[in-house]
Amino acid sequence: GAVVSQHPSRVICKSGTSVKIECRSLDFQATTMFWYRQFPKQSLMLMATSNEGSKATYEQGVEKDKFLINHASLTLSTLTVTSAHPEDSSFYICSASGGYRGRNEQFFGPGTRLTVL
């Protein structure tokens, strides 16, 4: 099956700093990548959709200046949490779709646990 990796798997940072999370599709070209946020025991909430080479589309209520998304290549998307605060602590998950593996199916990364002190 299609493999999507995320790095780092876990990060702890101080309030006010920025954190970058990478999402890579390892064995296919992802024309579209999605970023989700998940709180404990809750569902995944879509934050934004990014297409390679174009600006990300953010869901309502998501601050685009706080959550910077870059999809510079068909295998890499990054999420940067700028000036992180404790309320940004959460589990962030990316997914990827595209190419012959499309069919509206998304392949998920293992997630990144962000803790802001």
Add this chain to the structure above:
Amino acid sequence: AQTVTQSQPEMSVQEAETVTLSCTYDTSENNYYLFWYKQPPSRQMILVIRQEAYKQQNATENRFSVNFQKAAKSFSLKISDSQLGDTAMYFCGMSGANSKLTFGKGITLSVRP
């Protein structure tokens, strides 16, 4: 807008028995896809089964099968011969033309030994 509803927050089943997880949805699109994802304690999202809305035949994957009732907008998941490894959170989801996945709130399934 599309919505997915999972009204049962938790379920428990005895090992080797069968359990059904319910899901209803709403959409104005004619072409869409339905999914069940499993999220074990590792939190890795794993696709369990998918169903294309234009297909009348219910999808099956080994011990997992769905009951897709298009008119009723219902998409339940049946797990047969439940195993301890099936213990996880299960999310029902759907996507339409824009490929965005909408998830239900999820259900926590516990398989008892």
